[in-house]
Amino acid sequence: KNQVEQSPQSLIILEGKNCTLQCNYTVSPFSNLRWYKQDTGRGPVSLTIMTFSENTKSNGRYTATLDADTKQSSLHITASQLSDSASYICVVRGGTGGFKTIFGAGTRLFVKA
Amino acid sequence: EAGVAQSPRYKIIEKRQSVAFWCNPISGHATLYWYQQILGQGPKLLIQFQNNGVVDDSQLPKDRFSAERLKGVDSTLKIQPAKLEDSAVYLCASSPGLADTHRGEQYFGPGTRLTVT
Numbered sequence: 105k106n107q108v109e110q111s112p113q114s115l116i117i118l119e120g121k122n123c124t125l126q127c128n129y130t131v132s133p134f135s136n137l138r139w140y141k142q143d144t145g146r147g148p149v150s151l152t153i154m155t156f157s158e159n160t161k162s163n164g165r166y167t168a169t170l171d172a173d174t175k176q177s178s179l180h181i182t183a184s185q186l187s188d189s190a191s192y193i194c195v196v197r198g199g200t201g202g203f204k205t206i207f208g209a210g211t212r213l214f215v216k217a
Numbered sequence: 218e219a220g221v222a223q224s225p226r227y228k229i230i231e232k233r234q235s236v237a238f239w240c241n242p243i244s245g246h247a248t249l250y251w252y253q254q255i256l257g258q259g260p261k262l263l264i265q266f267q268n269n270g271v272v273d274d275s276q277l278p279k280d281r282f283s284a285e286r287l288k289g290v291d292s293t294l295k296i297q298p299a300k301l302e303d304s305a306v307y308l309c310a311s312s313p314g315l316a317d318t319h320r321g322e323q324y325f326g327p328g329t330r331l332t333v334t
């Protein structure tokens with residue numbers, strides 16, 4: 105079954121600290137993996153996309169990694185800011201019988217001053 | 218470039234009533250999606266359109282939910298009659314190109330928060 109699991113479910117950190125969010129997936133065949141940021145009351149916005157051959161992708165203070173062999177991805181946030189408080193959703197595209205888009209449940213990040 | 222527009226932003230109804238949501242995708246985007254996002258969960262695909270044809274509606278509760286995309290542009294999602302468990306945010310998203318050949322980035326609207334009492 106094609107699944108995307110994220111951990112932790114929620115996380116609280118102090119402003120200026122770093123954090124890492126995890127995503128494990130069982131989607132096969134694999135096409136690409138995206139991380140989305142969803143602010144409260146808003147729709148998700150794409151942060152990064154990685155295909156099979158890419159193992160690191162950065163977008164400012166956000167760095168995503170992908171290990172296609174172990175089917176794991178992480179999103180590292182450096183020097184967190186209050187505006188980083190949001191849900192981060194891992195989304196994998198692939199699957200048999202056509203290309204599906206499978207969403208994880210998200211990690212809720214709270215950055216405190 | 219204007220983003221995906223949705224209305225209304227909030228809606229409160231009683232169970233067994235009907236409700237409709239509207240979505241205007243980014244101009245020129247061929248693919249349109251409706252998602253249901255329950256609090257604390259990721260979005261769940263309800264229906265996917267390619268132009269004005271349905272690509273995937275396997276998770277749409279067809280006994281109470283319906284959607285249409287007339288002329289391949291705007292779309293409406295209707296619930297009739299609503300149940301308490303329909304309380305959620307309904308997200309509309311659009312993407313350019315064909316459903317199975319582009320890199321899959323979806324552009325989301327702000328969503329409609331539905332509360333069924």
